[in-house]
Amino acid sequence: MIKKRNFIKIPNPFTLYSLKNKLQAAFAAFAAIVCFILITFFWYYQKNKDIQQIVSLINNISLQIKNLYIYQSDFRFYESINPQFFRTKESVYYQEHKKTTNQLRKNLRILGLKSDITSHYNVENTIREIAVKINAIETLFDNLVYLSLKRGFKDFGLEGKMRVHIHAIEKNKYLSLEKVLALRRIEKDYFLRKEEKYIENLKKAVQNLINEIPRNQPYSQESYKLLENYLNTFLEITQIEKQIGLGGNEGVAQKLSKEIKQLEKEIAQVRIEVLKIAETRNQQVSYTLFAILFITILLTSFLMVLVVRKLSQPLGKLSTAIHQVIQSNFAPNSEIPLINKQDEVGRLSQDVRLMLAKIKERDAELTKQNAKLALSQQTIKKLSEIGRQIISTLDEKQIVKLVFDNLSRLMKNTAVAIGMYDEKNNCLWFAGGENGSMTYGMDSLDNDNLLSVWCFKQQKIVYINDIEKEYTQYVQQIELPEAITQRKSFIYLPLTTNEQKLGVITIQHKEKNAYTSVHADILANIATYTAIALHNARAYQKIEKQHQEIQEKNELVQESILYAKNIQDAMLTSITKIKAYLPQSFVFFKPKDIVSGDFYYFSQFQNLLFIAAVDCTGHGIPGAFMSMVGHNLLNGIIIQAQVHSPEEILAKLHRAIKNTFQQNDIISRDGMDIALLVINKNEKIAEFAGAKSPLIYFQQNKMYEIKGDIFPIGGDSKQVQRTYTKHTIKVDYPTMFYLFSDGYRDQFGGKEGKKLTSARFKIILKNIHQETAEVQEQKLARYLDMWIAEANEIQLDDILVIGLRVE
16 A cells, blocks of 8 residues: 655745735836837947947048138138238138048048948948148148249238339330330239239230330349339239139139039938948848847837736725725624735735734724813914914014914913013113013123023023922022012913024913913913014014115116216217218217217318218127227327228227227227218218228118128227228218127017018118108117017117208
């Protein structure tokens, strides 16, 4: 007979008995899935970031190539007529061209390092070709700079040498001055039109002069050599211009432009190839990411179903039982089923059963406490009402009176007092009493035998129900004021808020054991409200005082600014005086603040009228100071120094500003933009020069604009000498001139809240230029007000527009 064996059941170490362990396992699985998703997204982000960096790099290269074209164009446009360039042989455009070329090489090297792009998509050859072309462009630009310097301008280079020869020819008394002047006209015609026929004409003219020179005369050889040197220098200049590419010739400049444009096409092709790569990679990565997300969703769904099945069934059973108990209003026969599980759900069912038993025991106790709770609620409501009354008061005396009256009503036969801290006299000033009668007194903070002093200094409660036995807990030797020697029970509480000591509050009684913790709590509530109210009252008094001081200071500042405006107005010429010389003129002047950084200038010297619109750095008081300096300097230059040519006036004004503000030694941005017009009514001409400010004028209903030079007056540049351009305008017909600052055209407004812009400003001037001066000024003001109001904007800058009609 085979005996039945009894096997010992060994617990599975992987069995999760604890609900905590089950949740931890589930969350660990979720965490692993989340980490996998994050890693996948990071990989996707990194791939996109690499492609975006390459595209951004190619965009930078494309922009730098465009800059190369701009620098070579600006070099030809500006430096070919800039004496400073020929004098110093230094050019900012040449330096920027070199810097951009080096950056291009660096970016191309970085692009070449992206081997995963260049090796797979035939971009490497194009990059090498671009690098070679950059070297060729740099060589062509260096050649352009060399040829430009060699050709020269005015007194520099071959043109300067040619001028020396022609001036010597003009001074030669043996040559016909009429034919020499004809020679100069042919030379100027060539430089204006760049046509070959003028070269041949010049050669013939020189030969004619040579043929007229008498032979075998002492001066013949010298005259012949002068003409020969002049002709050779002229021909050398024409050859250099052909090399540069002037006059429609295929030269260095045209080759340079073609090379740069070809370079732009090649880098655009590289960009197209890279974008194709990016599109292909994005598709591959997107497919991979979609597959990973699909797998992740499947795993997550499986885990959620598993967790719900393991946890929801016992919890649902327990929840149903608890709900039934609640629905029965915890009836005596209600029960919670016992769930035999070894995890937290089983223990929870046991705890709920125990809690249900405890609830039944507490029902009786709660019934007894309801009556006490109702009384406490009444007390809390009353304290809340008292607190609102106290906090809503901003007068210290009224606060003390409210506290005294309310505490006296709450606590019958109790003395109430508040001691206010006086830092100056180092004491507590008391106001209080009992039975509705208030008295006043003072406790010195130097007396450490007083309970009020101990409470204030220690910032702790004093709670005494038998003064004779309990005072030693607070002071070594008790000292009571004569008025309270018969009292036996005391409570003192400090009044403090935000760590600021305000004083103390106290209640006192003639009987022993008069107070309980309830009285202390009531007093603590009142003390909190009182401290907040006193703090607010003092803060309000301080704010009122500060407000009064600020208002007084603002009035002083306003008076000073108004006085400054009177000074600035006195500096400016009255419109009446301007109209005496130019009857049809107006000045639309609207400072942003009371004083202005814009100002207008008018003066008269003999038959000349000087009018300027000036925009100084800043506005308000700083701008006004600058405007006064500028006005005085203009007077000194025009009236005292008698400099009357506008470009010379601006050059001297620039030097004066640099010297006045020591801008050669310290960094200072102070300066100004100016449009200066000089009118000679006798000769019917007007001369204009501008520093960053233009001139607009109308003749025969046609608008003309002359832009000012790009350099301002003064500023942070170290350039002491500046050359400005003079423009001459014939006033054969009635002409309407406009000079202005940038305030009007830069004002934000309109339906879209944008700048008014120069284009819109010109349209306004075109529409009004035939009106009288008064009507023009009114329409400018009305349009500006409507423009600002339409966007609910404010004026952003000083505004100045000057209109002058010269008949």
